[in-house]
Amino acid sequence: MQLVTITDIETAAGRIKGTAVHTPLLRQLWVPGEFWVKPESLQPIGAFKIRGAYNAIAALTDAERERGVVAYSSGNHAQAVAYAAREFGIPAVIVVPDVTPRLKVEATLRWGAEVREVPIAERESAALGLAEERGLTLIPPFDHPDIIAGQGTVGLEIAQDLPDVETVLVPISGGGFASGVGTAIKTKCPNAKVYGVEPELAADTAASLAAGKRVDWPIADRARTIADGLRAQPSELTFAHLQRVLDGVLTVTEDEIRDTVRVLAQQGRLVTEPSGATAPAAYLHHADELPGGRTVAIVSGGNIDPAMLAELLA
Template sequence: MIRTPTRDGVLEAARKIADILPMTPLLPVEIDGQSCWVKAESLQPIGAFKIRGAWHRLSSLSQEEREAGVVAVSSGNHAQGVAWAARRLGIKAAIVMPRDAPKVKLEATRALGAEIVLYERPGEDRDEVAAKLIEERGGILVHAFGDPWVIEGQGSAGVEVEAQLGRQPSRIVACCGGGGLAAGLALACPNSAIVPVEPEGWDMVGQAIAAGEIVEVGPNPPRTICDALQPTATKPINLSVLKDRSDPGVTVTEDEVRAAQRFAFDRMHLVVEPGGAAALAAALAGKVPLDEHTVIMVTGGNTDADSFARVITDR
């Protein structure tokens, strides 16, 4: 039977994560005269929220499953989360990563002790590469967003937000790739509006919510600087959570994302990668309503120094 992610599972994940990690800061910010909040997940030990889902998933494995090892697919942040959790738990990990992933993410994943298996993007299907690897070697697939434990783990950020804010947010604006974080937050904060934010041309979650069914990316999708937000489609498990909890969401341009990176650096002293700045980009561009109980997720800070420097100096 396929396991369904639940709010109880999110609360369990939050308890487990609280045992090993401090809460990330909830920072006050003012945007166009409106006070709201930023959840700085870029300050996690691996520089991204993905450590949450990875820890909940891997720590839930049976001894037999741990001995078989894990396989994951990721452009870098989920890779580091799985590698970090695997090293701490003594589990071998193989990560399927695109050859064009940022160098900083490839190097960080390797430094955490994981084996990296490269694939070509575009050209190869990363899920097929992972499936072949598991067929040849065995192991447990830890999907970046379509795994119920991963979804619950990501939702633990919402449990923290509620504790820090003293109430559930009116609205949570979340960077969105495959929908794992958005789905987890929807479970964690049932009274909050959930707003997924995706790069232009890669809004597969937003389109799926609007259509009520899975939508695949077109044959020639645009290039995007948001390397962490490029799944070709969401999964049924994510859509089932989000379809009644979220509007279709919004998209942001690359210029809006760069402006958000500069804002985060200037106003909050945060280094934020493009994909991690998408939600903030939507807020700054006036694409989502804001109030004093709105929380904006800044989800990752893993960016190459040279590319970040170019963003910061290009005013």
Template structure:
């Protein structure tokens, strides 16, 4: 497993390259929980999502290569494109046809090549692996990589300082890089802290894998939490075991609950994508409670403006 020393080293390595994002209280959600609720505003990160932490740490650790590549649902690709540009390296980001157009354009705006390959994250990964095998690229996956996990864990170090009395931390769960890193950092110093993973009901690969007891493939389906889509890899080396060991509870949300989370956070002034709204959605639907201060990680804000506006029009 990735440990505290790895995460502390990553924090030193990426200092000055990523933002230390603030936390903000949510009185409305706190009233529902009956305890203070803090929002970790990671959607204000330079590339609009937490992924910049892990991508930057991984790029800073790589040697001489032809370029960097990955398969991404959008946010990791954007982060890797930014980190590669900072390092003066070529980047080719492989994505499925399910990735929203605004995320494709954001990657291209950073000077990276965005390749749309097939209808799933797994198909996109085949092209990224080919680039590694045939053209000498460094493959930096979105979650199942020690440097990526350690970089994401720096968010947990910040939370230990910002909300030292946190009782529960709710973390959007997809491939598990964010949860693994944050939980490893926080539980190393606060073993009693409760870690709750939250995902969508439509195509949650980590949830299905945990039920099966080993990594499995699932059909990737359209969802408001599109950043949480994609498989965890049948040969998953790190995040499956770390999530299984470090996560205390798992909550799966339907699409209405995710939309409600997006709308509520907008009412508090936070424009976030569906993946970032799952914590608020879980509180609003009564599925997430805490006996003490609760932290919700707003993991990203890269939502298509038209889609966001449509969600706001639909709701109460």
């Protein structure tokens, strides 16, 4: 199995330049220690997913792009593929679970994509069926080298902006984000530690790394977490990356995620969705389990339902 390299990530950085925002590192002076957040919530679609989606579509042949693309997603990858497809002027069909927050579904429609809503367990099979039926190219949410390379550009930016970073915290779902970020950090900042962060209710990666092989958690179990963007499981490709680049995995509770959404809004002035709050939650609630030093937590997205945000801020 061929893993993504720093060259792949640097190539992706060239492709996405001018489309994805080089997000800043924001020092959080209200919390003890040297702690920064990287707000990928500031991307055009409100999440880091634009990086991988745009890179993957940019890497297609002209003929593949002309036929159009299809994707399956819990919401943020859906918006990213829809946005990137609009930028290239090509058709996109997005399959989302029927439990996807309406905010994310409506945003995907606004970018001009066709949206199909299906039961959560059928999203991948439905997308594969559409790809075959219509001759569309599948843009997967994490299980592809071009997706991993695109997401890895976040790691390149961290290394550029804080070259003496000591700890990087990145959320894990399907593992493409952590795979790319970890590859970039381990190459550019070899002394830094990279930790994945998962909700306790979807901690399949922590279980898998402990077992030395992928451990399956039923979708009904993973769907319990409020972090709707972190309900997927690593593929063979992403798990191979995670085994190589992660120094550990921390898990956070639902209450810790909720508290972090609230605190980041009140103290950090950042609107964060539960999935996006998961990595910072590890620092705010489990700093004693981390190496310490200059720490960056990636806020992966900010697409939170307004009613949920109001509830968490109450």
